[in-house]
Amino acid sequence: MLRMRRLEEQVIHLAQDHQGLIRGHYHVYIGQEAAGAGACAALRPSDYVFTTHRNHGHIVAKGGDPGRILAEIIGRADGYCLGRGGTFHVAAPEIGVLHTSAIVAGCLPLAAGAAYAAKELAEDRATVVFFGDGAMEEGAFYETLNIAQLWQLPLILFMENNGGLTSSSHSASALSDVPRAFNVDTLQVDGTDPEAVYELVASLRGRAGPVFIESRTVRWPGNAGAFPRLIGGETQLGWLWGPMPESLRGWADPVLTFARKVLDRGAATREALQAMDTQVRQEIAAAAEFALASPLPAAEAALEHAYA
Numbered sequence: 001m002l003r004m005r006r007l008e009e010q011v012i013h014l015a016q017d018h019q020g021l022i023r024g025h026y027h028v029y030i031g032q033e034a035a036g037a038g039a040c041a042a043l044r045p046s047d048y049v050f051t052t053h054r055n056h057g058h059i060v061a062k063g064g065d066p067g068r069i070l071a072e073i074i075g076r077a078d079g080y081c082l083g084r085g086g087t088f089h090v091a092a093p094e095i096g097v098l099h100t101s102a103i104v105a106g107c108l109p110l111a112a113g114a115a116y117a118a119k120e121l122a123e124d125r126a127t128v129v130f131f132g133d134g135a136m137e138e139g140a141f142y143e144t145l146n147i148a149q150l151w152q153l154p155l156i157l158f159m160e161n162n163g164g165l166t167s168s169s170h171s172a173s174a175l176s177d178v179p180r181a182f183n184v185d186t187l188q189v190d191g192t193d194p195e196a197v198y199e200l201v202a203s204l205r206g207r208a209g210p211v212f213i214e215s216r217t218v219r220w221p222g223n224a225g226a227f228p229r230l231i232g233g234e235t236q237l238g239w240l241w242g243p244m245p246e247s248l249r250g251w252a253d254p255v256l257t258f259a260r261k262v263l264d265r266g267a268a269t270r271e272a273l274q275a276m277d278t279q280v281r282q283e284i285a286a287a288a289e290f291a292l293a294s295p296l297p298a299a300e301a302a303l304e305h306a307y308a
Contacts, residue, residue, distance in 0.1 A: 032215075045095065
């Protein structure tokens with residue numbers, strides 16, 4: 001979770017501290033780390049993950065290399081997609097992240113296809129597709145849900161609800177009611193509790209049919225505007241035993257919440273957590289240096305990997 005948080009903070013720095021380094025809009029996964037970390041920790045390396053415009057954290061959680069992730073985000077040749085995907089489309093097939101789609105709900109039908117292939121090939125392989133509450137306003141969601149249930153596909157539909165219990169533009173009184181109408185088993189989980197997410201996903205891996213998970217989180221205040229901002233500055237573990245910035249009070253930070261649990265259990269000391277964070281910071285700083293040193297894709301290679 002710390003690695004995910006520090007990488008996303010670095011993304012914001014790359015966008016804000018460099019002119020034109022990240023071209024256009026970008027999204028970050030800050031505030032949802034517990035869900036991605038807990039879910040991916042319950043998977044095997046061979047399991048598939050499909051994700052969305054908030055993909056950076058999922059790639060890290062599945063075991064992705066931070067340097068290659070950051071290189072892809074800024075469009076460099078050493079990125080996972082050779083600089084062709086950018087911030088919205090970081091994909092890493094070698095670790096099971098087959099596809100990332102910035103199109104809302106775009107990853108859902110493709111994930112169902114991968115689950116269908118695994119079923120036909122009799123592979124012991126789970127497929128998890130992450131998506132937000134907004135995807136439930138798209139037709140692709142309903143088509144995927146319907147066929148996954150009809151064909152009993154081994155698909156875990158992991159909806160990360162960071163906008164409250166319902167979406168502002170959805171008529172359902174509760175979003176979790178929707179998949180129940182398709183006779184799909186539906187479960188809710190506290191998306192700020194990585195242990196609860198881990199236990200739930202681990203218990204569902206290997207199921208014959210689809211299951212829908214609603215992971216409930218509270219949107220990070222830094223995501224409130226058109227572009228992410230480090231409200232209150234970079235996360236400080238010292239906020240656990242000192243005052244938090246006024247702008248963050250009232251927000252349940254999953255990283256700090258879990259760090260507090262670890263301290264209260266006596267599983268680690270303040271010094272051990274600080275040392276871990278220092279190590280992670282150094283790792284992400286090195287990853288940023290790697291990304292910035294990576295060359296831009298060669299112009300003459302523009303048509304490589306393009307098919308018609």
